[in-house]
Amino acid sequence: xxxxxxxxxxxxxxxxxxxxxxxxxxxxxxxxxxxxxxxxxxxxxxxxxxxxxxxxxxxxxxxxxxxxxxxxxxxxxxxxxxxxxxxxxxxxxxxxxxxxxxxxxxxxxxxxxxxxxxxxxxxxxxxxxxxxxxxxxxxxxxxxxxxxxxxxxxxxxxxxxxxxxxxxxxxxxxxxxxxxxxxxxxxxxxxxxxxxxxxxxxxxxxxxxxxxxxxxxxxxxxxxxxxxxxxxxxxxxxxxxxxxxxxxxxxxxxxxxxxxxxxxxxxxxxxxxxxxxxxxxxxxxxxxxxxxxxxxxxxxxxxxxxxxxxxxxxxxxxxxxxxxxxxxxxxxxxxxxxxxxxxxxxxxxxxxxxxxxxxxxxxxxxxxxxxxxxxxxxxxxxxxxxxxxxxxxxxxxxxxxxxxxxxxxxxxxxxxxxxxxxxxxxxxxxxxxxxxxxxxxxxxxxxxxxxxxxxxxxxxxxxxxxxxx
Numbered sequence: 001x002x003x004x005x006x007x008x009x010x011x012x013x014x015x016x017x018x019x020x021x022x023x024x025x026x027x028x029x030x031x032x033x034x035x036x037x038x039x040x041x042x043x044x045x046x047x048x049x050x051x052x053x054x055x056x057x058x059x060x061x062x063x064x065x066x067x068x069x070x071x072x073x074x075x076x077x078x079x080x081x082x083x084x085x086x087x088x089x090x091x092x093x094x095x096x097x098x099x100x101x102x103x104x105x106x107x108x109x110x111x112x113x114x115x116x117x118x119x120x121x122x123x124x125x126x127x128x129x130x131x132x133x134x135x136x137x138x139x140x141x142x143x144x145x146x147x148x149x150x151x152x153x154x155x156x157x158x159x160x161x162x163x164x165x166x167x168x169x170x171x172x173x174x175x176x177x178x179x180x181x182x183x184x185x186x187x188x189x190x191x192x193x194x195x196x197x198x199x200x201x202x203x204x205x206x207x208x209x210x211x212x213x214x215x216x217x218x219x220x221x222x223x224x225x226x227x228x229x230x231x232x233x234x235x236x237x238x239x240x241x242x243x244x245x246x247x248x249x250x251x252x253x254x255x256x257x258x259x260x261x262x263x264x265x266x267x268x269x270x271x272x273x274x275x276x277x278x279x280x281x282x283x284x285x286x287x288x289x290x291x292x293x294x295x296x297x298x299x300x301x302x303x304x305x306x307x308x309x310x311x312x313x314x315x316x317x318x319x320x321x322x323x324x325x326x327x328x329x330x331x332x333x334x335x336x337x338x339x340x341x342x343x344x345x346x347x348x349x350x351x352x353x354x355x356x357x358x359x360x361x362x363x364x365x366x367x368x369x370x371x372x373x374x375x376x377x378x379x380x381x382x383x384x385x386x387x388x389x390x391x392x393x394x395x396x397x398x399x400x401x402x403x404x405x406x407x408x409x410x411x412x413x414x415x416x417x418x419x420x421x422x423x424x425x426x427x428x429x430x431x432x433x434x435x436x437x438x439x440x441x442x443x444x445x446x447x448x449x450x451x452x453x454x455x456x457x458x459x460x461x462x463x464x465x466x467x468x469x
Contacts, residue, residue: 001110001131001139004041005192005209008032010311010340011061012198014209016142019047020108022133027051027107028074029127029142030194031064033260033343035071038064051107053077053099055144055194056124057086059157059246060201061311062345063253066094070259077105081116082123086158090256099125109133117146117182119175120153120201128185140190141213146175147182148193149206152222154239157201161246172232179223187214198308200243241395244413245315245344252345266326266338266349271360274298274353277325284353285318286327287337290439291373294454298327298361299369303443305436306333313440315344316413323350327357371442372427376457376465379429388429388453389422391415393441398433404462412437419448431455431462 002019017038019026026047028038031054042049049072052065056079069076078088080098091098099105101116111130118124127142145153155171158164190212197207217223225231269277278284278300286293287306297303304313306328318324324341326349328334334352341349358368374382382388383406392399392407399409410418412432422428428445432438435456445452455462 001129001134002026002045002047004045006032006037006041007196007209008343009198009308011343012196012205013061014192014194014196015064016192017041017045017047017049018107018110018129019045020110020133023108024048025050025108027053027110027112028068030054030058030144031068033062033064033067033257034339035064035068036262038068039071048072049074051075051077051105053127055079055126055142055146056121057088057250057253058145059121059161059242059250059253060199061249061343062257066090066257066259067261069094070261079114079116079123079125081118081125082121086121086123086254088256089254094256101125113138115141115181117143117178119155119171119178120145121158122171122174124153124178128189137186138189140192141182141185142192142194143182144194145201146178147191147216147220147222148195148199148202149191149208149211149216150220151202151205152179152220152235154202154235156236156239157242157246157250160239161242162250163247168236169232172235173228175235176228176231182213183217183223185213187212187217189213191216200240200246200312203239238397240397241411243312243316248315248320249344257345258347260342260347265335265352267351268331269325269351269353271353271356272364274325274327274357275361275364275366282325283318283322284325284327285314285337286443287333288327288329288355290436290454290456292329293439293443294371294373296358296368296370297443298358299367300447301327301443302440302447304440306337307436309436310337311340311344313412313437314341314346317416317440317444318346320346320348323348325349325351325353327353327355330354369446371446372453374429374453374455376455376461379431379453379455379462380465382429388427391428391430391441392432392459393430393437394432394459398459402463403459404431407431412441415441415444419444419450422450424450427451427453429453429455432458434458434460
């Protein structure tokens with residue numbers, strides 16, 4: 001058997017290319033939209049991709065299954081489990097084969113058995129893999145978003161992201177029952193999960209790329225818990241708010257993601273054209289670091305820093321029906337950001353700029369924008385003097401864990417809708433936990449012609465400063 005694991009840092013997501021070393025056939029499991037990397041990996045290993053499948057209808061990225069099938073002509077295999085409202089709408093048109101619990105299929109000398117493991121989603125499948133060229137016993141189970149290293153998939157997304165009211169407790173009970181199936185598997189069996197640390201599909205995912213049933217039996221709290229009511233309480237307690245775009249992803253992946261095919265890089269318009277775009281109301285996203293944006297930026301642009309949380313922030317704030325332009329330090333960052341946006345269905349990147357656009361803006365006799373930065377100590381002084389309004393843009397759970405007594409709570413995803421209600425009579429200072437989300441929030445305020453102040457030290461710094469008083 002030949003195995004290639006692909007770990008996308010932006011999504012904290014893992015997909016797999018599994019090939020038969022005898023027949024050179026291969027399957028890809030849970031692909032993202034970047035079809036080229038699977039095709040290139042298969043060619044490098046001397047494999048032909050003959051099958052493509054996914055464990056469930058994903059909520060955190062656009063599935064690459066249709067994209068890869070269109071590229072390779074492989075057989076599409078999709079879950080046939082779950083209620084009618086959460087079935088793959090495009091399956092019949094695309095000639096997909098539906099898989100149900102205990103269904104088996106072969107990829108060369110590899111035998112793969114589908115196991116229905118609902119809970120994270122009602123249609124979720126796991127895949128038990130045998131290498132018949134080596135042994136009759138299975139070698140691994142692909143658990144998707146059902147079972148992770150040290151954790152389990154959250155069962156509340158159908159209710160909280162897809163607005164299926166009243167489903168989270170029932171899903172948690174299904175999840176508990178699905179774990180019972182895992183407990184029956186042999187200890188040596190490897191676990192190949194769909195996500196690692198950093199994913200919003202669970203609370204506390206481990207950072208190891210794989211594990212075994214035996215190790216998880218010893219170390220994973222979910223497998224150790226044998227009381228269903230206690231499990232339900234614990235798995236639902238403290239789940240963070242799902243990113244706002246998760247509901248969009250569920251619908252796109254259920255109804256059928258558009259196939260992009262091979263696309264060239266976005267164009268690079270002349271730097272001076274940014275002025276015309278800005279005056280025309282174009283949406284320009286500046287992906288530079290927050291401190292660089294704060295010192296000098298083109299007014300009206302939105303700062304979403306290129307980094308680990310880029311897709312989560314972009315998916316929560318950017319519209320899906322609008323052309324986007326990116327401004328970055330360099331072309332590599334701009335192209336990386338454009339790729340990340342495509343992974344979550346934001347396909348309308350119409351152009352990319354570098355910092356020459358800022359220079360051209362100045363050369364045109366226009367001023368660059370700036371955003372003041374307050375230390376936690378200065379913020380406390382300004383709040384006591386009633387010189388600023390204070391907004392906390394963290395999640396509800398973070399707010400409940402502690403916040404400044406004078407702060408107004410507006411989670412970052414809700415801020416665009418609240419802009420029209422905010423006062424203009426004094427500056428508005430914003431903070432989050434560590435400073436990244438507040439930098440985005442301050443750029444939103446600034447773009448709406450509100451005098452904004454960012455607190456890079458975040459709640460961590462504010463709380464420490466309060467203790468010194």
